[in-house]
Amino acid sequence: MNHSNLLVELFVEELPPKVLQKLGDAFAGVLFDQLAAQGLTSTGSRLTAYASPRRLAAHITEVAPQAADKAVSQKLMPATVGLTADGQATPALLKKLAALGADASAVAGLQRVHDGKADVLYFESTARGAQLTEGLQKALDEAIAKLPIPKVMRYQLQDGWTSVNFVRPAHGLVVLHGTQVLIGVKALGLTAGSATHGHRFEAAVDPVVIESADSYAQQLAEQGAVIASFAERRADIARQLQAAA
Structure with missing residues (x-):
């Protein structure tokens, strides 16, 4: 560059x-x-x-x-709120993803991180540099x-x-x-x-x-x-x- x-x-x-x-x-x-x-x-x-x-x-x-593109990790919600018992996305999770410009296909790529109390879902994306x-x-x-x-x-x-x-x-x-x-x-x-x-x-x-x-x-x-x-x-x-x- x-x-x-x-x-x-x-x-x-x-x-x-x-x-x-x-x-x-x-x-x-x-x-x-x-x-x-x-x-x-x-x-x-x-x-x-x-x-x-x-x-x-x-x-x-x-x-x-x-500017260079950069990886962005966004905290969404607890896994128990975002996913059903069989691992399907809840309406709350789908609504959150839609607000971030993603759809149901992004659910499989969500990261689960234990924060000391419970598993939390994170959405990983790449932000285009300014x-x-x-x-x-x-x-x-x-x-x-x-x-x-x-x-x-x-x-x-x-x-x-x-x-x-x-x-x-x-x-x-x-x-x-x-x-x-x-x-x-x-x-x-x-x-x-x-x-x-x-x-x-x-x-x-x-x-x-x-x-x-x-x-x-x-x-x-x-x-x-x-x-x-x-x-x-x-x-x-x-x-x-x-x-x-």
Whole structure:
């Protein structure tokens, strides 16, 4: 399975400077944790958080296009409740199996496990691994919902009807898995693309079209005159102040 690096960026209006780093770390951290929980990352995956006055972003290495399938064991009911004396399924068991998408043919494959008190029936199945677009949508929704926003702003989208809540109005969403745009991902009324914006006055081009997840920081620096990393930008400011002093 081809694991590529993933980039997610929310381009917004100016964020509160005092909580910028906290917002960036929280956004990236929840994204990573949610993708990992769904089996879409690997043990070697690494997270880089980005936060500038007009963007929150995350770069995650080794992200799978689909999580691996996994075995699922579901406890049903005591064997005495689910089976008759001659081993036939009771209506209660058939109803439970139907709720799980199975029928009477699954009865023969049920596992009987003694839990210390009685035999219990278990249904063994295989859960299909999450697709990246589906899993990332869930992770992005969670990351936005859990942002430590000091004061929520409510604003109306361009359709004139829909309103959303966020720390500042959002104007762009970049989602790249390698060089591929995951166009099925949406957030705050925005659809994923590959175009973002650099500095308002000093950018060499506008918009900045990101070629791949790995070229994000370099393209922003060279074409957009923006240092995406909060830590690198702060270090550069400190260096310039020291030089001026």
